[in-house]
Amino acid sequence: xxxSISTGILAKWHVKSGDSVKxxxxxxxxxTDKITSEGNAEASGVITLKVEAGAEVKIGQxxxxxxxxxxxxPPAEEKPAAPKPASAPDPAPQPKEAAPAxxxxxxxxxxxxxxxDPAAVAGTGKGGRVTKGDMISAAEPATRxxxxxxxxxxxxxxxxxxxxGARQTRKKLTPLRxxxxxxxxxxxxxAALLTTFNEVDMSAVMELRKKYQEDFVKRxxxxxxxxxxxxxxxxxxxxxxxSINTQIEGDMLVQNHxxxxxxxxxxxxxxxxxxxxxxxxxxxxxxxxxITDAAGRAREGKITLADLEGGVFTITxxxxxxxxxxxxxxxxxxxxxxxxxxINDRPVAIGGQVVIRPMMYLxxxxxxxxxxxxxxxxxxxxxxxxxxxxxxxxxxx
Amino acid sequence: xxPYDVAVIGAGPGGYVCAFRxxxxxxxxxxxxxxxxxGGTCLNVGCIPSKALLYSSEQLVFARDHAASHGIRTGxxxxxxxxxxxxxxxxxxRLVGGVATLAKARKVAVYQGxxxxxxxxALTVKGPGGTVSISAKNFVIATGSAPMxxxxxxxxxxxxxxxxxxxxxxxxxxxxxxxxxxxxGVELGSVWARLGxxxxxxxxxxxxxxxxDDDIVRTFSRLLQKQGIKIETGAKVTGMRTDGARPxxxxxxxxxxxxxxxxxxxxxxxxxxxTDGLGLDxxxxxxxxxxxxxxDGHLRTRAPGIWAIGDVVAGPMLAHKAEEDGxxxxxxxxxxxxxxxxxxxxxxxxxEPEVASVGLGEDAAKAGAIAVNVGRxxxxxxxxxxxxxxxDGFAKIVADSRTDRILGAQILGRGAGELIAEVVTHMVYGGxxxxxxxxxxxxxxxxxxxxEAGLAVSKSAIHAI
Numbered sequence: 001x002x003x004s005i006s007t008g009i010l011a012k013w014h015v016k017s018g019d020s021v022k023x024x025x026x027x028x029x030x031x032t033d034k035i036t037s038e039g040n041a042e043a044s045g046v047i048t049l050k051v052e053a054g055a056e057v058k059i060g061q062x063x064x065x066x067x068x069x070x071x072x073x074p075p076a077e078e079k080p081a082a083p084k085p086a087s088a089p090d091p092a093p094q095p096k097e098a099a100p101a102x103x104x105x106x107x108x109x110x111x112x113x114x115x116x117d118p119a120a121v122a123g124t125g126k127g128g129r130v131t132k133g134d135m136i137s138a139a140e141p142a143t144r145x146x147x148x149x150x151x152x153x154x155x156x157x158x159x160x161x162x163x164x165g166a167r168q169t170r171k172k173l174t175p176l177r178x179x180x181x182x183x184x185x186x187x188x189x190x191a192a193l194l195t196t197f198n199e200v201d202m203s204a205v206m207e208l209r210k211k212y213q214e215d216f217v218k219r220x221x222x223x224x225x226x227x228x229x230x231x232x233x234x235x236x237x238x239x240x241x242x243s244i245n246t247q248i249e250g251d252m253l254v255q256n257h258x259x260x261x262x263x264x265x266x267x268x269x270x271x272x273x274x275x276x277x278x279x280x281x282x283x284x285x286x287x288x289x290x291i292t293d294a295a296g297r298a299r300e301g302k303i304t305l306a307d308l309e310g311g312v313f314t315i316t317x318x319x320x321x322x323x324x325x326x327x328x329x330x331x332x333x334x335x336x337x338x339x340x341x342x343i344n345d346r347p348v349a350i351g352g353q354v355v356i357r358p359m360m361y362l363x364x365x366x367x368x369x370x371x372x373x374x375x376x377x378x379x380x381x382x383x384x385x386x387x388x389x390x391x392x393x394x395x396x397x
Numbered sequence: 398x399x400p401y402d403v404a405v406i407g408a409g410p411g412g413y414v415c416a417f418r419x420x421x422x423x424x425x426x427x428x429x430x431x432x433x434x435x436g437g438t439c440l441n442v443g444c445i446p447s448k449a450l451l452y453s454s455e456q457l458v459f460a461r462d463h464a465a466s467h468g469i470r471t472g473x474x475x476x477x478x479x480x481x482x483x484x485x486x487x488x489x490x491r492l493v494g495g496v497a498t499l500a501k502a503r504k505v506a507v508y509q510g511x512x513x514x515x516x517x518x519a520l521t522v523k524g525p526g527g528t529v530s531i532s533a534k535n536f537v538i539a540t541g542s543a544p545m546x547x548x549x550x551x552x553x554x555x556x557x558x559x560x561x562x563x564x565x566x567x568x569x570x571x572x573x574x575x576x577x578x579x580x581x582g583v584e585l586g587s588v589w590a591r592l593g594x595x596x597x598x599x600x601x602x603x604x605x606x607x608x609x610d611d612d613i614v615r616t617f618s619r620l621l622q623k624q625g626i627k628i629e630t631g632a633k634v635t636g637m638r639t640d641g642a643r644p645x646x647x648x649x650x651x652x653x654x655x656x657x658x659x660x661x662x663x664x665x666x667x668x669x670x671x672t673d674g675l676g677l678d679x680x681x682x683x684x685x686x687x688x689x690x691x692x693d694g695h696l697r698t699r700a701p702g703i704w705a706i707g708d709v710v711a712g713p714m715l716a717h718k719a720e721e722d723g724x725x726x727x728x729x730x731x732x733x734x735x736x737x738x739x740x741x742x743x744x745x746x747x748x749e750p751e752v753a754s755v756g757l758g759e760d761a762a763k764a765g766a767i768a769v770n771v772g773r774x775x776x777x778x779x780x781x782x783x784x785x786x787x788x789d790g791f792a793k794i795v796a797d798s799r800t801d802r803i804l805g806a807q808i809l810g811r812g813a814g815e816l817i818a819e820v821v822t823h824m825v826y827g828g829x830x831x832x833x834x835x836x837x838x839x840x841x842x843x844x845x846x847x848x849e850a851g852l853a854v855s856k857s858a859i860h861a862i
Contacts (some may be wrong), residue, residue, distance in 0.1 A: 040573035129827060
């Protein structure tokens with residue numbers, strides 16, 4: 001687990017108390033702020049679940065115990081790691097009547113007004129009690145508007161509480177959603193974000209795809225998409241405008257000399273940005289394959305933290321959902337993000353004639369602290385040129 | 398004889414609590430004090446006798462000045478000092494006897510005598526019955542403090558006196574000058590002023606009870622002045638002379654010399670840690686520049702197995718703080734988890750009205766640029782206070798401006814010392830001003846003013862504009 005991860009939601013149990021489990025058998029799905037992973041049995045035996053599905057759990061917390069064998073009695077194997085003290089309260093969000101008196105009046109009011117569950121808040125008061133200040137802090141990221149236009153589907157309900165006829169329902173944000181919210185807001189707080197636009201004629205790329213698609217599939221076993229063109233175009237543009245491939249670290253300006261490009265993938269659990277490594281060294285097929293692999297793993301929830309870290313630039317395609325134009329938010333500490341959009345037939349003037357062309361709007365959001373407007377525009381024009389004339393990609397122009 | 402697990406030197410509130418707690422935890426304990434009675438300064442010559450005198454003198458003031466307005470007819474009212482002192486002595490006797498009973502019940506071995514370290518592992522105790530040697534695995538230095546003297550006017554017990562004497566004047570002095578406007582000075586000054594003495598408090602700092610916020614002190618000073626006490630601040634005492642048979646205290650304010658003739662001069666400029674004659678150097682115990690025993694966060698001195706608590710270490714010289722030190726030290730010695738909230742030691746001046754504080758004051762918050770919200774509530778708007786003739790003063794709650802966590806409180810009013818306790822309790826648990834304001838307080842009580850001050854932090858006090 002990443003060192004920044006301390007809690008997760010035990011999203012789903014694959015077994016129930018009393019079941020016999022085998023060593024290494026998948027037992028549960030753990031959803032943390034970055035990824036969803038599986039927990040496997042550490043021993044064979046009869047399992048007793050200690051936490052309900054949907055509950056927030058700490059890393060190292062015992063969520064189940066496994067009674068090994070029968071006759072001889074080795075001590076019950078506990079899962080996953082450091083056992084919690086026997087007296088520790090069960091962290092599962094119990095029905096409301098579970099010990100409300102233990103909360104201070106201000107904490108109870110804030111719980112009701114903000115929907116923040118005090119059980120999910122780390123207390124700073126005596127004996128770890130949750131104070132009003134803790135509740136205020138916990139409510140802040142949740143109530144602050146994220147201002148994120150990025151179309152990301154909501155993660156599945158953790159434990160939605162709906163009363164009959166209620167006009168609102170409340171459920172705890174999943175760590176993934178909280179993490180997304182935090183990162184998006186911090187990007188807008190910390191960077192000087194600006195977006196520049198352009199449009200690109202997709203005819204040449206579409207022509208190329210049509211012409212070679214069959215051969216490409218035959219040879220590589222996967223389809224040639226638009227994304228690989230854009231990844232290659234971005235690599236070319238980054239070479240031309242290296243200031244886009246920089247980031248701020250404290251008071252240092254870091255220039256990257258590698259081309260690991262993040263490609264945003266929408267999954268039912270939220271937006272993931274797996275990073276495709278060394279895109280400058282990969283061919284079109286290699287890029288397509290890497291994207292397909294990563295997207296597949298992301299959708300299956302099998303992606304690892306390592307898959308998500310270390311990108312220098314991100315491409316997001318709102319076009320798959322029909323977006324005509326949007327302003328994406330950068331993925332810190334990166335300095336820019338390219339937004340692709342829907343391809344629509346539009347009349348354009350070419351050589352004095354109005355012609356119909358498959359057009360796509362491009363948006364480049366960049367951190368103005370590091371990137372000048374001229375550089376951003378040059379970068380985007382370069383991407384446009386590469387896409388409109390893909391033979392440049394071949395020649396490395 | 399087998400060595401004791403713990404030998405505690407000094408049987409004041411710190412020492413005897415330490416001894417009792419250690420005994421409760423199953424340790425074999427010796428408790429040593431030079432006084433024939435247990436309880437130390439606090440019970441014998443400090444907190445308790447002064448409270449007895451304050452209470453008695455307050456009854457006199459009521460009978461003399463206020464009873465008639467309540468429809469109570471009295472004859473001529475005057476103090477009977479002999480009875481008053483006897484009652485005070487009875488209060489003390491009852492309490493020190495109680496401590497002795499507890500010591501016996503807990504099987505704590507009590508030694509009377511002056512203790513001195515003979516080595517890091519043994520004490521010599523010189524008592525009225527001879528000298529004994531006491532060896533122990535752990536020692537707790539709980540020797541407390543003694544009144545501080547001014548070098549140019551030493552205590553003589555007649556004219557220049559300490560608090561030890563000022564709780565036992567056999568007759569009311571016609572005039573009394575109190576040097577030092579701290580808690581002890583204003584309390585004993587109040588006692589003798591109520592009993593008829595002409596009292597002047599001479600304070601070096603710009604205000605009396607300097608630990609409290611300016612607004613509290615301004616109102617408090619006015620109330621004391623209304624009771625007939627004269628207050629001279631910013632005056633540095635320089636010496637004494639005699640005018641015929643009459644002593645005159647000399648002071649200096651901004652280069653101007655001041656003269657305060659008085660029958661008696663009470664010097665209450667503070668207390669010094671009692672570390673002399675204990676053989677601390679032989680034990681390897683070190684002192685700081687103020688002659689306080691140096692201890693770590695667990696009250697351990699530099700010498701292994703030797704601990705120190707209460708007035709003899711750095712921190713407020715208050716009995717309740719010493720008690721907490723004592724209990725925690727006993728627990729640490731027993732290998733348990735002792736715990737003290739040194740930041741939450743309340744401080745009380747037992748005058749009429751009382752002044753009490755805990756934690757961060759409003760002035761300190763301002764000086765430290767700490768963002769706070771302050772809620773204030775006047776007792777004049779409290780029903781019980783009006784019914785009880787106790788409308789003087791107000792309560793203040795200081796809370797963090799972001800989290801609303803209570804950072805401190807100051808109360809000026811009758812029973813402030815009792816009222817502060819609930820604020821301390823809220824603070825111990827990390828409570829917010831809103832928590833205080835949402836806690837049900839019985840009506841009608843003075844404590845409702847505390848709740849209202851809590852509400853006032855968010856400008857939502859009910860009985861205030």
